[in-house]
Amino acid sequence: MQKARALGSLDRAVFLTVAARHWPGGDRVLPRLSRSADHGLLWFGLAAGAAVVGGRPARRAALRGAASLAVASATVNTIGKRSVRRLRPVLDTVPLVRRLSRQPFTTSFPSGHSASAVAFATGVALENRAWGLALAPLAASVCFSRVYTGVHYPGDVLAGAALGAGAAFAVRGVAPTRAQLAPPARPRADAPALPGGEGLVVVANAGSGQRTVTWTDPAQVVRSALPGAEVLMCGRDGAEPLEKVLETAASRARERGGALGVFGGDGTVNAAAAVARRYGLPLAVLPGGTYNHFAYDLGIESVADACRAVEAGEAVAVDMVRVEGPGEENRFLNTFSIGAYPELVRVRERWARRIGAWPAGVLAAVHVLRTARPLRLDVNGRPRRVWLLFAGNCAYRGLGLAPVRRHDLADGVLDVRLVSGDRLAGARLLLAALTGGLKHSPVLRTSRVRKLRVGGVAPGTHLAYDGEIAEAPAELTLRKENEALVVYRLPTDW
Known part of the structure; x- marks a missing residue:
């Protein structure tokens, strides 16, 4: 009990010291910064910006930061605030110019703003250390602003920061970072060191x-x-x-x-x-x-x-995968598709250089969902009415139509996913995704094969492989070529 009282006295003493001290520039910057972080708006804004203008690593870091923030905020509001009902500091010693125009009405312990700031920065750092370090001063400033404006004791801020860091690590436990999921050893190959x-x-x-104006x-x-x-x-x-x-x-x-x-x-x-x-x-x-x-x-x-x-x-x-058609032969490393996706790529590429790849992808998806029509194809000798036929070079992680990543680029299989073009297939597929039953939906058929034959393709139909669009021949065959290419990659222990 005496230790708790001593810590409480120290907490109030530090709060009073901060309130009494003059901080050059603080009166103009810190109250605004504190308000900008209300409801996580500052961090969600940074995440949205990274998703729009950044590449895949930036989007992945932003998503991890936002997920960590969400977990931290939920924990603060459901457990933290109710477990320790500490009153807010008395504002008598805080200069009027520092005080927030709208005072919070919840209890003081722990600081939700600090939890969100540290959770977001830590989540980003777990995905990319350099970006996390760049965000650290901003997160620390938000934490300090809560004491500076008189809405939290320093102990509230420290507890919130610890909770935020814990939330980021908890998210990593459920969704490991890319560094934790290093691909398994693939067949080693000889290549010269250069x-x-x-x-x-x-x-x-x-x-x-x-390309942008900063293109190098x-x-x-x-x-x-x-x-x-x-x-x-x-x-x-x-x-x-x-x-x-x-x-x-x-x-x-x-x-x-x-x-x-x-x-x-x-x-x-x-x-x-x-x-x-x-x-x-x-x-x-x-x-x-x-x-x-x-x-x-x-x-x-x-x-x-x-x-x-x-x-x-x-x-x-x-x-690699060899694509054989009448009088021609091509290969791909990633994916092949026929149906709705080639149209999506075509529309996306038309808009990408004007508004960016990610917004163009969203607009293209909306357009395709509105206008796409099923195709009639013969798949391995069986007539089918399909909305989309997808084939990946090696097995992809991720359920349904959202292949995420391959952990083995030499597994010898084609990852085939076929979306039926039956009546109301789109609505049924969406319902299955929302209810978590996508893997077992009758609309979606999946298989792992070494060869895929596609026939009965109507003239004017397009296909896509590795992001390139071409007119599809009337018949084609996809065949796996095991360990056909030697590529450099980082050792798994780097």
């Missing part, structure tokens, strides 16, 4: 990704990380076509006993993979597109990651 990029010939596609020349990005690498540009005015540049690069890389590199998005990577396979070269994937699905599934999220893998000579073998 210190400084010596022997690496990189094709950089200047047309990949969504990809050649400069590659050369700054790997000064010994040779960089060939394509995708801009006056440059040669991608296919010709890839052939030139592969020929030079083979002469130098090195490797082929590619800086670009999934479509560019797919084209480079076919050339690397034909020349018998290992492929270094430097993420430079909008989505970079293949690079992320390799565990490579930045050019720096790819450069470390190239210099270490760490490589694995991955599967």
